[in-house]
Amino acid sequence: MNLFLDYQVKILLLLKKLEKKNIINLPSNLRSIVVELPPKDQDAIMSCNAAMILAKANQKAPSEIAEILKKHFLNNFNEFEKVDFAKPGFLNIFFRNDFWKIHLRDIIKQGPAYGANKISKKKYNIEFVSANPTGPLHVGHCRGAIIGDAISNLLKFNGNVITKEYYVNDYGSQIKNFVFSVYCRILEITENKTFPNNLNLYPGIYIVGIAKKILKNKTIKNFSNYERIYNKLAKESLGIAVEIIKNDLSALGVKHDNFVYESKLIKNALVQKTINKLEKQNFVYRGKLLAPKGELTNDWKDRQQLLFKSTDFTDDIDRPLTKADQSWTYFASDIAYHANKIDRKFNVLINILGADHTGYIKRISAAVSALSNNKINLICKVTQLVKLLRKGEPFKMSKRKGDYITAKDLVDEVGKDSVRFIMLNRSNEAELDFDFDKVTEKSKENPVFYVQYAYARINSIFRSLHLDIEKKINFNKEHLTFNKYEIEILKKVLEWPKCVTISSTKLEPHRIPVYLYDLVTLFHAYWNMGKINEEYRFIINNKINNKSRLALLKALSIVIKNGMSILGVSTPKRM
């Protein structure tokens, strides 16, 4: 339940009734009429902009409309104590005394479901990470992994069904290079052959680890003939690489439901079938492309090739489906993969992509439109780069040497909770600075500790009172009273469902850590007031100062916990 949306609907119904009685005129577009929380300095609990929106259609000043609305609001909603007009055209709504009791009881009753927006239950497929199985995940993958996971949690929280998917690109020239790299490392160990200085190979130290493991497994006895052992070696190397990735993901607290292998799609001729289908729909033809713009290249060869007509769907050029050697391009098999997703009857497809894949969005969206007759919408979310810093200085890495910072390194150094919270604390569309030193700090500068600390403090109050925070609190008979600082916290608590709604409709999980931080700031501030004035303390002489505050703390803890669960960050009871 969302209090503000509830009243928005109720007020809209009332306005329609008033229109029927010819008391007011309504404009054609009613969507801009909203009910929301007023700014901080306002004491009202809700505010509505209807008077402003209706002014034009009624040819009256907002204040005049407000007078009319005010009367009808008070007549229709018994729970409204008072309605004030505020310039330029807001109606500020005050509730009667029992308002907080009713709503706190509701929040506590909902518990782990408080804030969930169950308007539409859909079946989602969300594909994220999908890094090549050629080595450990790096920091960029890490961001995608965490954002994808948090979006999944968020959509699940709202009652949708989610399949988290990883597409394993175990086919193509990158894989050949990878397998050959492993081979060279094996020869380096067994025959002391120098690892070639070749830009196409993977020089990273983890390849040595893979080589050692293969030697230890002894499934391949004789390494002298590369061609002959290729299939076996590829299978084993890829298997180990996928395991490494799964371990990295699990260190981040991410677990995919499904791994789809590109090689399987090709084996099952799904690519051919899909391209045939598109051909029948006239989306595929043989033709030539213009030479690419930008940097001049010497190796551009003008040739006939199989092309997908993505320009029919707002792409800039048509895209190749086959390479010179007639094998499928990455794009061709990805089309087949998306056809497979469509066949599995998802309502919504989401892809989380790294910034370096931005240019890919148009063509894959085009393919999904073509395959689904424009019925399935593919939502692509791009995660921008992560800049690693140490003591405020950028981190130097050499791709050439393969010595990049892995996801595992991050988790080992700063912990899963910090990595997740920091990565989620920024809009995915903005670049992110990740400063190792700040993240390991246990202070306000490290927001994850700040939020966890609030939760731990709440628990310490319950502990001191010998109460179990998980158990029900009965305050039906109590008359709940709150001071203005407490009401400020409670108003923020009421905002939680809206935060969830916006985060999930926009697929922007970063709003949640930002909200949680604001929420707990109010709590920490209030806590400290108790040091100066006993009135504001939660506990006096080992007893709760005012039983109303237990209800407040309980509601607050519910919101922190629900929010942190979506982020996948722990909430320790004691710190």
Add this chain to the structure above:
RNA sequence: GCGCCCUUAGCUCAGUUGGAUAGAGCAUCGGUUUUCUAAACCGAGGGUCAGAGGUUCGAAUCCUCUAGGGCGCGCCA
């Protein structure tokens, strides 16, 4: 050259499908603890929301142009 993203306080960033006096943190300066967890709190200063037009009762938010930064632009995945 083209496409996408970004530009808000000295720094790092929020900012609710257009709404009330644009908000946090860091940094700077000044204060707070016989403690329910100081891993904290309070106060002060700090703004041409990159710039210019436009849309309207109202724009950081929408549109157009300009400037600056990032990423991408071969049958690489």
